[in-house]
Amino acid sequence: MWNADQRRRALSERLRQLTDAVSGVESQPEVLTTGQKVLLDDLDVAIQGITTNFEETWHDFEKVRDLQERERSRAELCLNFEELVQTLIKEIVPVMTGASASLVPVELEPVVNDEVTAAAPGRNLTPILFSTPDFRYAIKLLPSSAEILADEGAKNQEFLSLCTPAIGRDSIALHAVLLGHEMGHLRDWQNDVSKAFDPPTPQKWRRADGELDLAHDVAFEAYVNFVADWGEELVSDIFSCLRLGPVALLAFPEVVGATAHMNHDSLSHPAPDRRIRLMAEMLTETGFAEVEQVGEVVKEYAVTYADAWQRAIDLRDPDLREAAQEAWRVLRNEIPAFKRRCIASMPTERIVTPDIWELALKARNRLREGLPCGEHSAGHANSIAVILNAAWMVKIEGLVALAEIIGGEAATTKGIGKVSQVLDGLVVKSIEIANMLGRPV
């Protein structure tokens, strides 16, 4: 029978699964990153605390004389903790098992650490890169033992997981998304850019006194979630353009690839074409539409997707279309304010301008010749924005010059892939060199 004892057994099994997963990772300390080690120590504290807290309350319920109430309370206690343990298994185990150096771009770790510190100064955030077999990009806070155990006196330790697709470990597109868009989320979150928007309650769902008519509560909740989630995505795109320049836009359609329709909106993201329009506009406003080689591409994107914001919402779920349409209507009008707040919240030295282009062109020339571009003159490193934009210029040219140098073929599908792989390797090497020399922000 499914009574409290059976629920306790189920919880115990979940806890054991979590403990086994932790032990499995702990038994291979040589493959653990520093961030993972800190996370594992913290998770040990959490598991110990969960077990103790649960046991104490289970035994305290002996005091309850009404047997039915005791049984019910114990069953609810088990469910409460089981849900928590399952969440930890879902959120933390993949982070621990997917972080080996062969799966994640460890060369980017110093850059990621630097960006996290700059985006969230004064916080004790430990970033952890991990990968999954999916084409999955994510940046998430992981629950610390202090949060799990609701322990207000515990150490102020926070963990930030950054998920990347294992198959794209060395891809320049991955680096651009991770350092541009995903870090943009952290900047948004830290500076409350998208959260500062106060969306109006749509007129048609309001009562005369301005309060929501609860007959529309489901639609309103969906509307609020669309405003929040899509707003975060738009703001992260803006931050990405400010931080990286054109490569933020150029890499984006490649990352989306054939996996999403350009004009399909999703529950979490506005359609890619709306985001391309935003990034092309942002880059034009910051002067990148005039830079050599890439400026024309930015202009082309701006023209091609000029009408993307006017288009009606195209969402698979018809029940949510109205809420999404309302959300897009208010978000569109908020974009200029989002831009202003992004610029105001970002340190000037972290915003890239067309002034980097001379260095980017020089770096492109080195990559064309099959040479890393981490250094622009003796002992002086290039920034990450210079390296990534330079690499993308080589891609835009169809990799022809690089193919000639390395004796590859830029005319066949197989050959292009191989030359591209060489370029990825040159970029990784360039980042390593720049890290060693003291990469400028």
Added chain:
Amino acid sequence: MATIHESVRSNALPRDLALRMAIGRAIDALVLYSAGHDLSPTQAQWLKRAAELLRPTSDEPLKTGGSLANFRNDIGLIRAAKSVWDSPEARSLAAKLAEAADDLEKLSRGEVLPDEDVERLKESLRAFRNAIEPSIPIMSERIEKTHR
């Protein structure tokens, strides 16, 4: 396979889970309080935490002019409250939530409430907790072939 992007959220634990956990712990404390008319400091802390999360951001939540963060916080509370206390108005549901939060805080401070009030509070919290969907529904996926 779709490319999936997820974004950072302000809390590491999903809000619904944090709310269900906090209310669950408050129910535990109320059960033990009913059994012995006594609360440990830890149990008092559970009640305080649940009170913080249950209280809407304003007496008039969901009124136009509110902030995104407040709307997001309050709409979840009001929708769950709607299934506990039958009322068509956000304002009166907010009052019920605030009343429950007040009672939890009183108990956490060591004030005494009549047994029937504690019992009513406990059952309201149980209903409220059930109204919030578990954060990880267990499901088996069914894949259909479609020709749309």
